[in-house]
Amino acid sequence: MEKNYSFVDLSMAYFEKKSKIYKEGGYKKAISLKKNKEDYENHLFVFLIDLNICLLPVYLWVLEFLLILTGLIPPRIFDLLFYIMYALLFVVSVILLPLFTTKTKGVTFGGEFLDMRIVNRKNQIVEGLPLLLRQAIGMGIPLMLFGYLFKTAGIVAWWLLNGIVSLVMPNQQTIVDVILGLHLVYEPEVNICFEQAKQEQEICPIDLHIRSNYSDDGYYDVEEIFKQAKELGLETISITDHNCARQNAAALRFASLYGIQYIPGVELDAQYGDLRVRVLGYYIDWEHEIFDALERASLKREKENSLLRVKKFEEYSGVSIDVNSLMETSRFQTITATDITNMVFNNERVRSLSFVKKYIDSTDNINEAMKQFKFHIFGKGGPCYVKGNYPRLEDVIKAIHISGGICVLASWHMDYIDDETIQKIVDKGIDGIECFSPCVQEETISSLLKIAMNNKLLISCGSDYHGPTKQDRHLGQTHCPEKGLQLVRILTNQAN
Structure with a gap:
């Protein structure tokens, strides 16, 4: 009832x-x-x-x-x-x-x-x-x-x-x-909402796609993730931070303390034609100099994108942004579309301007107004959209292989990429596909499984857990069924 x-x-x-x-x-x-x-x-x-x-x-x-x-x-x-x-x-x-x-x-x-x-x-x-x-x-x-x-x-x-x-x-x-x-x-920004409780999803004992606070949008530190994983009864995890491999040093220490198998991992942005994709690297030598170079390049790129985003917004809106103040509060020296959106809606004078007010007047609540504003102003095709220049897919695959790792295509945005294009991406040297994930539709999971089986690729699963910054994702909830675990364990047994 x-x-x-x-x-x-x-x-x-x-x-x-x-x-x-x-x-x-x-x-x-x-x-x-x-x-x-x-x-x-x-x-x-x-x-x-x-x-x-x-x-x-x-x-x-x-x-x-x-x-x-x-x-x-x-x-x-x-x-x-x-x-x-x-x-x-x-x-x-x-x-x-x-x-x-x-x-x-x-x-x-x-x-x-x-x-x-x-x-x-x-x-x-x-x-x-x-x-x-x-x-x-x-x-x-x-x-x-x-x-x-x-x-x-x-x-x-x-x-x-x-x-x-x-x-x-x-x-x-x-x-x-x-x-x-x-x-x-x-307090750090978090979004807390209450929805009618849905049927509780089963916890998968393997979660190979987790972000810690080494990522710009991750929340929990490495030990807290291990604590949560232990409480949930997880047997194998991988913390795959965004363009950063440094978390693996701490993770390897906590793995033995908490009795959880740990696979050193990373998640890297890559460019394939006009598409931005993400590649998960597993069993990497995280101390390899290539990852330090990739992280430094990523931080430099995101800072440049931040300044360009601010410039575009100032030209579009006529509103000046205190760059130094926003940079001071950012661990990664970046100014995201979310940061600017929050600044706009928290300023009474700016909120009353016509280009902002129309979103407030046309939506049911302020959260929806902010969501629409961010999408239309900073999303693809928007007046303040900034397109990043990411490393070529081939170079990212090579970097992971050089470090002794396995390349797995992340499920990120796979709902929007057709099977033919995914096959072409796989042909560049991908070793596996993250088939099971809460970030894609059931139809996409089926398509990814079919491509993986046809190409004899490894199969992975992950929750893409960020903590409270993304409340629709939960540690251990990977949408991987019991039968799928047998396939995923082929990947987790690679170290043996």
Whole structure:
């Protein structure tokens, strides 16, 4: 029977999931507040939202006072309403706000708007008493105490003192933050949504297509991936980061610790004619100098593409982009279409421009508007589309073979490539095909299997797991049936 969840249930599930993602690795990507205009404004915005939540009883009392002045409420109950308001002010500011912040593990009402979280000195999750004290002593109690003893002047003086301390401290800590060892950070971007639960897919014991945070869009570190793989009962994995093979050093160490077979891997971009394809390399000598050269070339190419993307967007929109600010927050010194889209939709002035507003007006929600905007502006054929120049397919295959590896054609975008073209790609020296994947349709899986069998190629399976950055993909869910495992094990037994 289908269960209906209340708004409170969904909200708490959302904050629980958000905290779990942050705790499991998101804290490594958190960004502390800096001493700049934008961060000061954002901090003030968060504070004002939380303050206004606390002052809701006061606003209700003002409304009641106006009703008394208009004669709709008898004046004799004025004192009673005042004491009720004061009691509610205590409940909201000293009890409810601290409890809410504790329940969400550091996210306040204002913090949710700007993806900020209260954390400890190491940017890690804080739970329990420190959060209660931070909100009660820092917000609620001064509001009640100074308001009672010194009226409005006392409250204003307290906030001004906190403001001065925040301006001086390196990460904008308030007085209570300094005492408790806390501060605010920007959380890394994640997309959390809830859908009607579908029939749970079976976990495949082999997953040979996983991205860690060595990739520009991967999330979890290498050990966290091994932890998850162990919990799911996986027997063989390969972490195939995007144009990077350095993760294999850590992965090989954790493989013995967690008792999981590990195949050194990499995923490389390649150009075949007008097509961009991806090639998975397995059993590679990841220390071979060829991979260092490929990674450096990839980083240089993506940075150049980023600058060209920014230039095209500025020419198209007339909106200036703070390149240095965006580059500072990127581990890979890149500015993606997603970065620019987020910047556009988070800026009220830019969001009101006609070329943006039309997407907001024509879609049901802001997420869909951002998706359409990104697709039409930066997608193929769009005014700000940037075509990358990737290594030739033949050179990528040669690089993997030079390192002693096996070349497997990734399933990425195979839904859009006809069988004849796939056969021509295979003829360039491909050793196998990733036939089983959640990224392609069932019809494509059948076609890839047929091509692999006809050419006596190895067969692979993988989830293309990125972590919470791509929530439709899950570790161990490769769409590989039990019969298919027998074929995949031919590949995983190559080291024996």
